[in-house]
Amino acid sequence: MEDKQSKIQIGGSVGGPVTGGNIQGTSSSHVGGDVSFAINELPASSEPDKPGIKELLIELEAAISADPNLSEDDRNDALEQVKDLAEAAKNPNDGRMKEKAKKAGRMLGRIISGIPTAAQLVEACSKLLPLITKVFGF
Known part of the structure; x- marks a missing residue:
């Protein structure tokens, strides 16, 4: 007896409720x-x-998102550090969170210092990072 069930064909495009039917975008x-x-x-x-x-x-x-001088990798790395700072800020007195914030601040400093053409971002970080790290007591 022959099976008359529908066959699933692999291929084509994704449709339906997936954000506009396309799965695209950049990692940033x-x-x-x-x-x-x-x-x-x-x-x-x-x-x-x-x-x-x-x-x-x-x-x-x-400031990080808007700077045209950052490479995609540097932008992603910098945004990850901002995310770490935000997560640490939920409990700024916790020792692990303080360490996470300290590391994120150092990483942001390194990312920004390696990009001499990102003058606006350097200026923003010079102003913002000391205020942000003050929340964590350093």
């Missing part, structure tokens, strides 16, 4: 989304005229 868009999510979990500053860690990290993420 994925990293950027993770960073934004981690930052958005932080509370907003309680002082309207003084930015808190959330606002500082938003500004840093924007």
Whole structure:
């Protein structure tokens, strides 16, 4: 007796509820989304005229994302460090989180220092990193 069930053909394109039917994008868009999510979990500053860690990290993420002089790899690495800072900021007094934040700050400094043409980003980091690391007590 012959099986009359439908056969599944492998190939074609993905359709349906998958974001517009296409699975595309760069790794930086994925990293950027993770960073934004981690930052958005932080509370907003309680002082309207003084930015808190959330606002500082938003500004840093924007500076990294907007800098045209960063390579894709450097941008992804820098955004990963911002994500680590955001995760550490959820519990800034925890020893492991302090170490995570310290490492992320050092890594960002190294990434930025290796890119002399990223003047706006260097300026932003020079202003923002000391304020961000102050939250962790160093």
